Amino acid sequence: xxxxxxxxxxxxxxxxxxxxxxxxxxxxxxxxxxxxxxxxxxxxxxxxxxxxxxxxxxxxxxxxxxxxxxxxxxxxxxxxxxxxxxxxxxxxxxxxxxxxxxxxxxxxxxxxxxxxxxxxxxxxxxxxxxxxxxxxxxxxxxxxxxxxxxxxxxxxxxxxxxxxxxxxxxxxxxxxxxxxxxxxxxxx
Numbered sequence: 001x002x003x004x005x006x007x008x009x010x011x012x013x014x015x016x017x018x019x020x021x022x023x024x025x026x027x028x029x030x031x032x033x034x035x036x037x038x039x040x041x042x043x044x045x046x047x048x049x050x051x052x053x054x055x056x057x058x059x060x061x062x063x064x065x066x067x068x069x070x071x072x073x074x075x076x077x078x079x080x081x082x083x084x085x086x087x088x089x090x091x092x093x094x095x096x097x098x099x100x101x102x103x104x105x106x107x108x109x110x111x112x113x114x115x116x117x118x119x120x121x122x123x124x125x126x127x128x129x130x131x132x133x134x135x136x137x138x139x140x141x142x143x144x145x146x147x148x149x150x151x152x153x154x155x156x157x158x159x160x161x162x163x164x165x166x167x168x169x170x171x172x173x174x175x176x177x178x179x180x181x182x183x184x185x186x187x188x
Contacts, residue, residue, distance in 0.1 A: 112135045117169050
């Protein structure tokens with residue numbers, strides 16, 4: 001290898017020198033130019049500068065009554081709001097009513113709290129109630145065909161009946177065997 005280099009020294013030495021010179025020129029062009037005079041940028045004053053007037057706000061929005069206040073005054077009649085004000089108050093009352101959480105469903109007489117089943121939350125318990133499933137004994141008596149029929153109607157909860165063992169859990173809960181349930185499925 002050394003013999004090849006010595007034989008071609010003049011050609012390779014020239015190429016090496018040329019590469020070094022090109023690198024130096026490129027470095028000077030990239031870095032040497034930035035040290036010169038820089039242009040000053042003009043910056044216009046804005047509202048946050050000292051001495052500038054504070055930003056103006058939409059005072060009408062600030063002074064407007066809140067939806068809760070308007071809803072409280074909805075039944076006071078036209079003497080307070082008059083005309084379109086009543087419409088605004090009625091809309092505010094509707095907005096407050098829509099924003100409040102719906103009351104928790106109370107189990108019907110003769111029904112069980114299905115949320116006690118492991119894997120059944122409030123949404124799923126409400127869905128089961130809509131499907132006519134209201135008691136532990138009802139679920140404990142399900143056949144495979146019943147499970148398939150109900151499972152299809154559960155939507156995003158499909159497959160939970162078998163995966164969480166609802167029928168087996170409800171066999172304990174239907175007879176009130178809390179100790180047997182907790183021994184197999186954990187605390188209620």
